[in-house]
Amino acid sequence: MTHTHTTELDYILNCPKNMSATICAFIVTFLTLCGTTGVLGVFSTPTNVRLTSYNMNLVLRWDPPEGAESSLVYTAEYKTSVTSYSVGCVNIFSLECDFTYPDTSMRSSIIEYGKYTGRVRAQLGSESSAWVESNQITLDKDTIIGSPNVSLMSNGATIEVTIKDPVFTISTLRDVYMFATYIITYWKDGQKEKAKHISKIQQNHVVLDDMDPWTKYCFQVQIKTDRNPNHNKPSEIVCESTTNDEEVPWVGAMVTFVVMATAVALVVVAVVYRKMISHFLCPKDALPQHFKEYLLAPPTSSMYLAMLNSHPPDEIYHSVSIIAEKDCGGRVPSGGSVISATFSFPLCYADSILK
Numbered sequence: 001m002t003h004t005h006t007t008e009l010d011y012i013l014n015c016p017k018n019m020s021a022t023i024c025a026f027i028v029t030f031l032t033l034c035g036t037t038g039v040l041g042v043f044s045t046p047t048n049v050r051l052t053s054y055n056m057n058l059v060l061r062w063d064p065p066e067g068a069e070s071s072l073v074y075t076a077e078y079k080t081s082v083t084s085y086s087v088g089c090v091n092i093f094s095l096e097c098d099f100t101y102p103d104t105s106m107r108s109s110i111i112e113y114g115k116y117t118g119r120v121r122a123q124l125g126s127e128s129s130a131w132v133e134s135n136q137i138t139l140d141k142d143t144i145i146g147s148p149n150v151s152l153m154s155n156g157a158t159i160e161v162t163i164k165d166p167v168f169t170i171s172t173l174r175d176v177y178m179f180a181t182y183i184i185t186y187w188k189d190g191q192k193e194k195a196k197h198i199s200k201i202q203q204n205h206v207v208l209d210d211m212d213p214w215t216k217y218c219f220q221v222q223i224k225t226d227r228n229p230n231h232n233k234p235s236e237i238v239c240e241s242t243t244n245d246e247e248v249p250w251v252g253a254m255v256t257f258v259v260m261a262t263a264v265a266l267v268v269v270a271v272v273y274r275k276m277i278s279h280f281l282c283p284k285d286a287l288p289q290h291f292k293e294y295l296l297a298p299p300t301s302s303m304y305l306a307m308l309n310s311h312p313p314d315e316i317y318h319s320v321s322i323i324a325e326k327d328c329g330g331r332v333p334s335g336g337s338v339i340s341a342t343f344s345f346p347l348c349y350a351d352s353i354l355k
Helices: 003-013 021-033 036-040 249-272 274-281 289-296 302-309 347-354
Strands: 047-052 059-063 073-080 086-092 096-098 115-124 132-138 149-155 158-164 181-188 196-201 205-208 216-224 238-241 317-324 339-346
Touching: 047 115, 047 132, 059 073, 059 115, 086 096, 149 216, 149 238, 158 216, 196 205, 249 274
Parallel strands: none
Antiparallel strands: 047 059, 059 096, 073 086, 073 115, 115 132, 149 158, 158 205, 181 196, 181 216, 216 238, 317 339
């Protein structure tokens, strides 16, 4: 029943005794036709108003009134158990308002352990519906804690599980829930009904060494807190395969790391000491001028000058003729002829032959 209908009913029920019911009904009808409803409100209130929280935010959500126009806007407010209402969102078209980041110039005053209630009303021009309040929630007890991020690394027959906490809108998981723990559930691929559980884990890195080699395992992690036991989402299922115990996969990684670290160190040294290295490889010190003049001056040695200006000596030759006419018996060789040859030798060599 709308606010207008409630007012009309109250008027009929509280009709003065000296006025007949017919007259009262006429007055109510007249007021309705003359626009009393325009003064008291012509549309219904938002429905299904609820205050929610996910990872420590504070969001008010609602559904539009029945038959609501597209130009309808909303104003939402919130309060704590000890304060009055504060403005969260004004004249918005969306069906939710995040009080953690209010649409105002004031800083949000949402705290981790507060109790909050929200309310919203619809507006069309200068007319507004009645306020509709939401449920009350205690932020640290009722917020839904999102799923953690889980990564796996296989090392032989062991698997290292790394857990990253969800990001909170206000504060962090460890600041709000100091004693929060993890529940690790793992199983062989295809055998989830035989899953094993490890609870009360507070470390973000856990190494499981009771694995079978050459086996694929799947993991799921959930956060558990004492103050918020029933509002935690489990992580996505991730899987990893083990290998042989004898394999040492870290060796290759370590060698790669050492090589890369050495290369980076050399680059850093070259950049930091580039001026010194440049001066060492390309020194800017010049030779003294008298050294340059000495090295560039032409040689003045007398022996060098004599050799430079000397001419090759003329050699004297003798002509020597050798004539063979007869053999030792005084005969000319049969089928032969007289052999005559002329040779030219240097003088010294010819003298030695003649002797």
